[in-house]
Amino acid sequence: MIIFTESFVVYFNLIFFLLSFYFFYKKLGDTLFVSPLIIFFSFHFIAFILKPLLILNFSFSNVYNYIGFQKEEYNFTKTIFISLVGFISFLIGFSIYIKNKNLQKNVLFNLKFKKYESDIFDRKIFILLSVFMIPIGILSLNELHQMHTRMNIENIYGIRVFVNTTGYYIYANIAMGSVFLLFAFLRNFSFFSCIPLLVYVYFRFDFGWNRSSFLMILFALGMLYFFYNANKKKKIFIFFIFLLLVFQFTGRSRGGLSFYQFDSLDLSNFESLSFIIKNIPYNTGSLTYFTQYLQLFTEPIPRIFWENKPIGAPIKYFNLLDYGNVTGLTNSLIGDGWMSFKYIGVILMLFFTGYICGKIHMNLLKNVSNNVYLFLYSVNVPLLIFWFRDGGILILKIFLFHSVPIMIWYYLTSKAKKTRNFIKN
Numbered sequence: 022m023i024i025f026t027e028s029f030v031v032y033f034n035l036i037f038f039l040l041s042f043y044f045f046y047k048k049l050g051d052t053l054f055v056s057p058l059i060i061f062f063s064f065h066f067i068a069f070i071l072k073p074l075l076i077l078n079f080s081f082s083n084v085y086n087y088i089g090f091q092k093e094e095y096n097f098t099k100t101i102f103i104s105l106v107g108f109i110s111f112l113i114g115f116s117i118y119i120k121n122k123n124l125q126k127n128v129l130f131n132l133k134f135k136k137y138e139s140d141i142f143d144r145k146i147f148i149l150l151s152v153f154m155i156p157i158g159i160l161s162l163n164e165l166h167q168m169h170t171r172m173n174i175e176n177i178y179g180i181r182v183f184v185n186t187t188g189y190y191i192y193a194n195i196a197m198g199s200v201f202l203l204f205a206f207l208r209n210f211s212f213f214s215c216i217p218l219l220v221y222v223y224f225r226f227d228f229g230w231n232r233s234s235f236l237m238i239l240f241a242l243g244m245l246y247f248f249y250n251a252n253k254k255k256k257i258f259i260f261f262i263f264l265l266l267v268f269q270f271t272g273r274s275r276g277g278l279s280f281y282q283f284d285s286l287d288l289s290n291f292e293s294l295s296f297i298i299k300n301i302p303y304n305t306g307s308l309t310y311f312t313q314y315l316q317l318f319t320e321p322i323p324r325i326f327w328e329n330k331p332i333g334a335p336i337k338y339f340n341l342l343d344y345g346n347v348t349g350l351t352n353s354l355i356g357d358g359w360m361s362f363k364y365i366g367v368i369l370m371l372f373f374t375g376y377i378c379g380k381i382h383m384n385l386l387k388n389v390s391n392n393v394y395l396f397l398y399s400v401n402v403p404l405l406i407f408w409f410r411d412g413g414i415l416i417l418k419i420f421l422f423h424s425v426p427i428m429i430w431y432y433l434t435s436k437a438k439k440t441r442n443f444i445k446n
Contacts, residue, residue, distance in 0.1 A: 158197025
């Protein structure tokens with residue numbers, strides 16, 4: 022039995038989102054726009070606010086047809102309700118951590134750019150990273166350019182499996198982009214220091230596949246700019262709209278350039294969640310009970326060294342491909358929670374994530390005057406997009422290539438400088 026109509030639920034969802042956004046903006050001020058919360062708000066709006074609005078008003082059905090199931094009013098409203106449960110759980114977790122703490126709403130307006138004074142340790146460690154990462158990255162880009170001859174979509178679980186190579190090699194070009202981003206930082210983003218980064222972004226834009234590699238760089242640059250230009254919110258807002266358009270444009274091979282590009286696999290988390298809710302556990306007969314995270318122990322081993330390596334999680338209770346075509350779709354963190362333990366899983370996953378994001382936000386406020394911290398923060402925090410969009414362990418894969426090279430630089434230079442200072446004293 023349906024208590025509320027689709028229209029009521031869709032527009033209630035929108036109004037509740039807007040009120041929540043306004044509440045946290047009044048509470049956090051402009052720090053909201055550099056908080057993990059803004060990433061959650063942005064993702065949730067696109068996936069679970071905007072998409073159902075478009076489905077309702079423009080009869081989007083491409084993703085439904087791709088999966089192989091029809092939109093049903095009960096399932097549609099239930100999906101919105103469960104996404105709302107996840108949304109509220111996240112905000113509660115975030116609010117509990119920041120409760121009774123100094124939120125420094127206006128701290129960004131007094132923030133001034135500090136040049137990074139690089140020394141010989143920075144330069145030596147950067148050269149070592151470059152010598153190792155850049156040649157591998159160039160070879161990886163070449164491999165990526167020819168990947169259509171080296172990739173197979175596994176029909177058993179709908180998971181991308183590389184043949185005659187390893188995914189680590191394919192993804193290695195992401196690390197090269199991070200090295201170029203580090204170089205620009207060490208040179209205080211001078212024009213010439215940004216040229217290698219721009220060349221890299223151009224080639225990654227041209228290749229199109231795995232857009233995360235350059236979108237994370239652009240996101241990091243946008244966040245760094247906002248830290249020191251909080252009074253230019255309109256320009257920065259336009260920049261992030263531009264990022265969304267870039268994301269859609271580089272996905273042109275998945276649906277064409279038009280308004281109906283929004284009815285594509287790139288923006289399919291709502292339909293994917295609807296499919297998950299429809300089938301798990303009612304048709305599958307089982308939940309996953311969080312066993313998908315056991316993949317953390319098997320994933321680090323390249324398949325090229327382990328021929329019989331399990332595809333995806335090592336323990337599987339069902340195969341979603343038995344119920345529809347989910348190849349290329351992502352579960353979202355909410356979907357991952359539902360698969361694990363229905364409502365309890367959604368509440369636990371989103372509450373825990375919100376609580377951690379509250380901690381990240383407060384750590385930012387404590388270190389906002391540290392230019393190195395702001396750089397590391399801007400590099401790492403955008404990775405939360407993958408946690409919200411995919412659930413599972415993809416965020417760790419991207420972290421390995423996008424963030425680890427810069428974290429290695431930070432660790433080694435910090436150790437070298439401490440040792441030098443100890444010797445001097």
